[in-house]
Amino acid sequence: MYAIISCGGKQYKVVENEIINVEHLDLNAGEKIEFEPLLIGSGEGSIIGTPTVKGAVVSATVMEHGKGDKLNIAVYKKMGGHHRAQGHRQPYSQIRIDSIKK
Numbered sequence: 664m665y666a667i668i669s670c671g672g673k674q675y676k677v678v679e680n681e682i683i684n685v686e687h688l689d690l691n692a693g694e695k696i697e698f699e700p701l702l703i704g705s706g707e708g709s710i711i712g713t714p715t716v717k718g719a720v721v722s723a724t725v726m727e728h729g730k731g732d733k734l735n736i737a738v739y740k741k742m743g744g745h746h747r748a749q750g751h752r753q754p755y756s757q758i759r760i761d762s763i764k765k
Contacts, residue, residue: 666700666721666763674701677760682726687754690725696758697722703765710765720764726757 665678671686690696699715710716730752738747 664703664705664763666704666719667702668698668700668721670698677721677763679760679763681760682757683760684731684755684757686756687728688725688756688758690756692725692727694725695722695761696725700763703763716765718765720762722761722764723758724761726759728754728756730754 665676668675668677670688673686675683675685677683688696698721699712700719700721701712701715703710703716703719710719712719731754732752734751734753736749736751738749739745
């Protein structure tokens, strides 16, 4: 069984015991979080929510927080001798999907 959840403006396809990185959550490591799935799929078919599947819950545990790989941003203008470099590391939260209940 799998589910589609929405977190941080993005959608993720998850299965039980999967570990995924999502946008940073303001929770401590070890805390539980629940999502209302947008879709639940299994071998028999899919249940599509409008906008979420009523009564269904995806439970997850926050594992840790971190920062992603560095993205280098470079700006160059050929005539003015203008150079600028900047870096960015996006914070994330790593969560483990504990259960998917219809």
